[in-house]
Amino acid sequence: MIYQSRIFTKLSKIPRKLNHRHISGLNLWNEELTSEIKHKVEDHWKDKLSFRKYDENYPGDKYYVLSMFPYPSGQLHMGHVRVYTISDSIARFQRMNGKNVFHPIGWDAFGLPAENAAIERQILPDKWTQTNIKQMKTQLERLGCSFEWDRELATCDPSYYKWTQNLFLKLYDAGLVYQKKAMVNWDPVDKTVLADEQVDENGCSWRSGAKVQKKPLKQWFIRTTKFAKALLEGLNDPLLLDWRDVTKLQKHWIGECDGVNFDFKILGGDDFLTLWTPYPEFIDSVKFVAINSDHILGRGVEGTKKLPVELLHPLTGEKIPVFVTNELEFLPLTDSFVGIPGVCPKSAEFADSVKISYEKTAILSDTERLSRQNQICRQAEALKVGGYWSSAKLKDWLISRQRFWGTPIPIVHCNKCGAQPIRDLVALPTKGELSDWVNCECPQCKQKAKRETDTMDTFVDSSWYFLRYLDPTNSAEIFDKNKISKGMPVDLYIGGKEHAVLHLYYARFIGHFLHSEGLLPEREPFKRLLVQGMVMGRSYRVKGTGRYVTETQIKVVDKKKNKAVVTDTGEQVVMAWEKMSKSKQNGVDPGDMFKEYGSDTTRLLILADVAPTSHRHWNSNTFPGILNWQKRLWLTIRDFIKHRTNPPPAIPDDEFKAHDDYMFDSRNYYIKGVTFNYCGSQQHSVAVSKQQGLTNSIRRAPPAVFANSLQFERALAGQIIVLAPMAPHFASELWSGFVSARGRLNQSDEIHWDRSVLEQRWPTIDSNYNLDLVCKVNGDEKCVVKIAKSEFETLSQEGAAEIALKQKEVKEELSDKTVLYTRYIKHPDYDGVLNITTSMGWREKETNL
Structure with missing residues (x-):
């Protein structure tokens, strides 16, 4: 047996200097792998899963992996488990590939649910929120996520929302914030204003589900439309990877930027109308403005009628009449129309009907038209009355919210000076001091004034949090530009598709704005997206009443046709897959999963079977595949230790070499596939199946190969290493067993024997493969x-x-x-x-x- 003995002799000379603090496990290999053993493994390793934290001065390439931060509801749900398991697996994978990984976490902590819960419980929202944060943090730590907790932030902390207010003031100083009266979407249940984006296609609130009412209110807006064209063009930026359907959604939301916005002041007041026209080169020739009965100025008006209101033309100073009419064909999702009858037949027809005189406008060549458009837009921008390209349907961002638990808008209202910005922190009032808080001094004239009582939409808080992570303790400025230039853009952003329009649009807008201010190196904040699907649970709804019942209350009649009945009453039940929720009684408590299976098994279950971008139907029928795989891995280490400790009889050299070569091919083939699917294709379910394929190859080896094959050892080492990002506790224990049978592997820089599995280099493909x-x-x-x-x-x-x-x-x-x-x-x-x-x-x- 010359071939085998040569390997044995060469490898047995390796020194055995080990750092047992990193790699010593429980050594329970003679035990069966039960849930109890898994819990012991996780308890042993939970404080030993060290990782290299992000360092601005680290010489390697940075990798910013960001998962959308959670609202602190108090309990993780399986959607949380999915998104944070994905982000943690990728973070660990990239660290093992030598990247300077940044993987932060925080809390989207303001909002109406906390306020309502606090009212119900007669406690302060802050206390309720902090309790929930503590509970959810404990659960995330139980999940084994390698977050940089020393950079943790909460949007409700004054040290954070001070800088949200600072961002508001930067926008205000740039002329991108204004207040005006508008018809708003009023949620009668939550008693607050909703942006257009927060009303679904049925006219219902995105959160409460109530039918939204229209109501006139004076509100604060951010002029996002000024960046509409840049935001639309930015979607074609080669920086963006894997945006796929999100690009289409964003483009649809923004619309074609084929017209220009101009601000027309309403005579006799301080309000104005922002009006869009596809003929900016002929804006001087406006003869009328038409609005429909949905417009704030047209409420309650029937038929066609001239209003006792006039607009001031922003460039010519002429007075422009306003008509309410439903006879004109307004563009979809618009309620106004700029009448330029000299070039627009539709305008001419209406002008004729209301006896407005006009002259035909000369036709311009393409060169003349472009020159005229540029001239008009520059003139309007200089006068700060618009002049920027946008779409007809896109509206500015309405950020006012009529609730307490949100970022205060840093504005004081003075009878003499008007609205005045406050440059220092405006902290939320404590209980019982609201009246004292509202009454204040004008920062300009020092006379009595009142604070703005509206708070900001929580989307403002989440529009920039990923920047603050990079410099969370800075008390002098919103962030250090140098730190941002080193960390941005985000390399991979992970979150649900429900945020693909609103949140991403607002965050992109802030990115474009801060870039225009010289504060960001790139316009686009997110390089690559991973939009994960929802976790769906089987629901059982009584036909006719819509009442949801639990699985224990029903009897399945025909599983293929999704038919069942309520056991006690015989009522027909409709079975379906729906997003997990308490109201549908189809949720799964992650805490129960941790308790029954352990956190690593839960992580593997959430990653297996389907791609992360697909909806995950949570069905215990899929569990045996993962549970049996873990048992096979456990048995493999047991056998490896056994055959290394007591080598079995040798086999013929040619047979041994065939197995050795097979291990070489298997290791390279499967690690190639696992590596690609970890981050190349982002198909983590395929990465799991590839790992299972490698396990199957390893298990086929005879005892003599376990005992003496170099390629077997390399394959087994690779198997444990590629598992580690997904199941860090379990892989750490497997590695401790693998290392305990050391002494046969060539001690090159391929394996660091004195380091934990998470500190190993990611296995690479052999050059002769x-x-x-x-x-x-x-x-x-x-x-x-x-x-x-x-x-x-x-x-x-x-x-x-x-x-x-x-x-x-x-x-x-x-x-x-x-x-x-x-x-x-x-x-x-x-x-x-x-x-x-x-x-x-x-x-x-x-x-x-």
Whole structure:
């Protein structure tokens, strides 16, 4: 047995200097893997899962992985478990790949639910919120997430919302904040204003579900429309990766920026109307403005009627009449129309009907029109009356909220000076001092004044939190520009699709604004998105009444047709998959999962079976696959220790070498797939299945290979390392068993024996492992050529083409065709594709088109 003994002799000389603090486990390998054992493992390792924290001065590449911060409701739900397990797995993966990882956490802590809960319990919202934060933090720590808790923030903390107010004032100073009377969406249940974005397609509140009412109120707005064109164009920024459907949603929300906004002052008051026109070059020729009966000025008016209100033209100073009418065809989601009858037939027809005289406007060439548009827009911008391109339907961001528990708007109202900004922190009043808080002194004239009592929409708080994480203790400024330039943009942002329009739009707007102020290095704050699907639970709803019942209350009649009845009454029940919620009685308590299975098993269950972007149907029928896999891994380490401690009889060299080579191929094949699916494709369920495939290969090895094979050891080490980001406690215990049977592995820089599994380098593909060069002609695969990784890394398009043209299958396909061009794509999973396009293929393509 020369082959085996040579390996044994070489590897047995390795010194055994170990740091037992990092790698010593419980050594319970003779025990069966039960939930009790898993809990013991997690208790042992929970304080030992060390990780390298983010360091601005670290020489390696930074990687900012951000999960949307939670509202502190007091209890994690399975949606939380999913998003934070994903982010933590990626953070650990990137650290093991040498990145300077930043993985922060905080709390989106303001909002109406806390205020309502506090009223019900007769306590302060702050106390209720802090209690919930403490509870949820404990649960996240139980989940094993490697967050940088020393950078934790809460939006309700004065040290945070002081800077939210500072951001408001930056916008105010830039002319992007204003107050005016408007028809607003009033939620009669929550008794607060909602932005248009917070009203669903049925006209109901996004939170309470109540039918929204229209109500006139004076409100604060942020002029997001000024950045509409930049925000639309930014969606084509090559910086953005994997935005897919989110790009479409954002583009749809913004709309085509094919017109310009102008502010028309309402004569006799301090309000104004922002009006959009597709003819900015002819804005001087406005003869009337029409509004419909939904507009704040047109309430209660029927038919067509001229209002006793006039507008002041922002550029000419002319008085412009206003008509209420439903005869004009308004663009969708708009309630106003700028009448320029000299160029617009629709305007001309209406002007004729109400006897407004006008002159035909001369037709401009494209060059003249563009020149005129630029001139008009510059003039309007100089006068601060608009002049920026936007869409007809896009509205400014209404941020006023009529509630206590929110960021105070730092404005004082003075009878002499009007609205005046407050440059210092405006803290929320404590219980019992509201009247003293409201009455204050004007910062300008020092006379009596009143504070603004509206608070900001919580979307303002969440529009910039990812920046404060990078400099959370700065008391002198909102953040240090140098720290931001090193940490931004966010490399991967993880969250639910329900935030793909509102939150992302507002955060992108703030990014564009701060970039225009010279405070951010890039306009776009988020480089790559991972939009995870919801966790769905099986619900049981009584047909007719809509009442939800639990699974224990029903009897399934026909599972395939989703038919069931209430056991006691015989009422028909509709079975469906719906988002988990208490009201639907279909939720799963993560605490129960931790208690029954352990946190690592829960993490694996939430990652397995379906891609993170898909909805996850939570069904215990899928659990055995993960539970059995963990048991197989446990048995593998038990057998590894056993066969290393008491080597079994050797097997023939040729048989041993065949197994050794198989382990080499398995290790490379599966680690290649796992690595790609961890972060390349972001298909973590496939990464799990690839790991299970590697386990199956390892388990097939005979005892002699367990005992003596170098490639077996490398494969087993790789197996544990790639598992570690997903199941850190369990992998740490497996690693402790693996290390306890050390002494047979070549001590190169591949394995750090004195370090924990989470401190290991991510396994790489061997340079002599063959990768695939897929050769295609006109899109059809003809053959696959195996090329060693060492050659593949430097393979150029010319080199790939030269290899492909030597292949028999490619030669035959090209025998009667002319090659037009070739295209070589190197894929992130280490494989490559060369596609050859021919003259015949081109003609066929043209014909098909």
